[in-house]
Amino acid sequence: MPCSLLCIAVLFLGIALWIYNWRNPRCNGKLPPGSMGLPIVGESFQFFSPYTTSDVSPFIKTRMDRYGSLFRASLVGRKIVVSTDPEVNRFIFQQEGRLVQTWYMDSFDDIVGKENILSSHGFLHKYLRNLILNLFGSASLKERLLSETEELTIKNLQLWSCQPGVELKQAMATMIYNFTVKKLFSCNDSRSAKKLRACYSAFLDGLISFPLNIPGTAYWKCLQGRNKAMKVIKSMLEERRASPKRQQRDFLDIVVEEMKKAETILSEQTALDLLFALPFAAFESASSAVVLALQYLRNNPLALAELTQEHEAILSERETEDSGITWKEYKSMTFTHMVSSTTFHLRLSMKLIFRKVVKDVQVKGYTIPAGWIILACTPAVHLNSDIYEDPLSFNPWRWKGRELNAGSKFFMGFGSGARLCAGAEFVKLQMSIFLHHLVTKYRWTVIKEGDAVRQPGLVFPEGFHVQISKKNSYQSVAEQ
Helix, strand or coil: CHHHHHHHHHHHHHHHHHHHHHHCCCCCCCCCCECCCECCCECHHHHHCCECCCCCCHHHHHHHHHHCCEEEEEECCEEEEEECCHHHHHHHHHCECCCEEECCCHHHHHHHCCCCHHHCCHHHHHHHHHHHHHHHCHHHHHHHHHHHHHHHHHHHHHHHHCCCCEEHHHHHHHHHHHHHHHHHHCCCCCHHHHHHHHHCCCHHHHHCCCCCCCCCCHHHHHHHHHHHHHHHHHHHHHHHHHCCCCCCCCHHHHHHHHHHCCCCCCCHHHHHHHHHHHHHHHHHHHHHHHHHHHHHHHCCHHHHHHHHHHHHHHHHCCCCCCCCCCHHHHHCCHHHHHHHHHHHHHHCCCCEEEEEECCCEEECCEEECCCCEEEEECHHHHCCCCCCCCCCCCCHHHHCCCCCCCCCCCCCECECHHHCCCCHHHHHHHHHHHHHHHHHHEEEEEEEECCCEECCCEECCCCEEEEEEECCHHHHHHHC
């Protein structure tokens, strides 16, 4: 009996020591302030809790108030330092490949694929990014995608205007998805495309979630969707590799050609992970941004009036009113780009960028040990009241005279530097074309809407239901 009590005492002492060491990590210097929670679980449940505000997440905001702009925490067994300091964030981005390297949660890699472009480094990342730019880069946008996107937008707006109502988020996502898979795989209404679309239904809910692989959880559903999608994509890849070269090349043809090269670095698994992520990345960002833009414009008549005026002016300067949007016209949409930036400025309130520390990092008098994770909270720049007056308001004019490139120091919603999102310009193009045709030829009435929920991805549980109707000539003249 005494021996049993001794064993229990030793066990409890070991557990207590484990918890103490976890909550008081060692460091060759001074750690940022903060708390670590319990081992393994840490503060994960608070981090993953949904919220409806457009502000920085409650998890981060409460700790900013308590500890300042740099603090430590723990998520799913990882020791992290959260930075809401603009200078520290820029320093971290500049140290990519030297003091830090890109890192994502294990759950993210399990779902997107361990060889996905976001988790790749160095030459491989650059190589994959250039592959994507073949499809979504400025040259392709200018030569092909602008006119094709406009044609698709006109067709769908016409279709929606004949319906009593439409759930816009889902309708936009479907439109963009069909267009993207056509560009990727040369399929649109095919059986494979529809089957693949169904696999992404629960993708966002589980993409950044607590990695609990139990039937019914968001993480489990997401993994099931990935497994099904990968079977479809692998089947299409194998079929294309066995078939002769196509006349009109799509992205899958480019991938197959790369894989056939003698000294290629594109493995089959890397190709599959890339092909899996692109459809979701293409339709999710643009569809949620359009819905938010309409919500904001509806409540800001001055912004809607100036947006409409800009696009009516473009029409009035054309020799033929029904001619398509030119690249010059797209680039001239100054206020439209300000509206887009403001929407992403508010949409990306949970845009968090993870980096793994390779060597000890010294910042602001603190030491971040090698092996720890730095979580750079970019909305600290976007939503900083010292930089922008009333940062949570929808105020497109705040960007007047400022650089609006996706990777500028004022706007980091799409990353920065070598990690700048390859599809950023494509999303802006889609949004600009949609707004152009919506405000010049249609009007919309909200039938039903609910709050946007961040968990941390952006979702609309109650949807955004609108009725879209054509403007008559009298309404157009009256607005002008």
